Amino acid sequence: MDGHESLIYRLNEHDQICFVGEGWARFAEENDAPGLADEKVLNLSLWDFINDLETAHLYREIVRRAREGRRVGFRFRCDSPARRRLLRMEVTAHEGGGVQFETVTLRAEQRPYQPLLDVLVPRTKELLRVCSWCKKFDVGGGTWEEVEVAVARLGLFEREGLPRLTHGMCRPCHLSISERLSAIRSGDGRAPQE
Numbered sequence: 001m002d003g004h005e006s007l008i009y010r011l012n013e014h015d016q017i018c019f020v021g022e023g024w025a026r027f028a029e030e031n032d033a034p035g036l037a038d039e040k041v042l043n044l045s046l047w048d049f050i051n052d053l054e055t056a057h058l059y060r061e062i063v064r065r066a067r068e069g070r071r072v073g074f075r076f077r078c079d080s081p082a083r084r085r086l087l088r089m090e091v092t093a094h095e096g097g098g099v100q101f102e103t104v105t106l107r108a109e110q111r112p113y114q115p116l117l118d119v120l121v122p123r124t125k126e127l128l129r130v131c132s133w134c135k136k137f138d139v140g141g142g143t144w145e146e147v148e149v150a151v152a153r154l155g156l157f158e159r160e161g162l163p164r165l166t167h168g169m170c171r172p173c174h175l176s177i178s179e180r181l182s183a184i185r186s187g188d189g190r191a192p193q194e
């Protein structure tokens with residue numbers, strides 16, 4: 001997913017994944033989700049993949065706007081243990097009540113390997129929240145930090161095991177996506193660009 005490759009997937013009218021474009025398998029693998037290879041995701045509901053309530057709520061709004069004929073675009077981070085990636089997603093209506101998601105990588109850069117993002121690393125029972133959209137970690141007191149800062153701030157190097165990750169949404173991301181959606185609702189059919 002370097003450069004400006006794009007990746008497409010689509011939902012049918014029942015929100016089940018009915019198409020994944022070329023590059024999906026590699027995308028899943030690079031994101032340490034090899035279990036998400038093509039044939040395994042087809043026919044599953046999008047909602048099976050989104051556990052965080054706030055994120056699910058916003059995604060439902062995004063999907064609804066798209067079905068109404070709006071084009072919804074937003075940026076999000078999709079990091080792997082050794083890469084930071086900034087992606088842009090565009091969500092549009094597709095034939096037969098379907099919805100298309102197209103992601104384009106805007107930027108990708110190497111970074112030192114981060115075990116906290118590696119699904120293969122064993123975990124303790126402790127939970128740590130990561131924002132589904134910007135991949136910052138909840139370090140407490142309403143503050144969210146990039147993985148490198150969070151690991152140092154939370155003293156994760158000194159601990160016996162790494163916490164399990166749970167998804168959430170930081171306040172700036174919540175505000176930014178909500179504002180975008182309400183602009184589309186009240187608006188003129190034009191998706192605001194960031």
Ligand SMILES: [Zn+2]
Pocket residue numbers: 131132133134135136169170171172173174
């Ligand atoms: Zn965030």
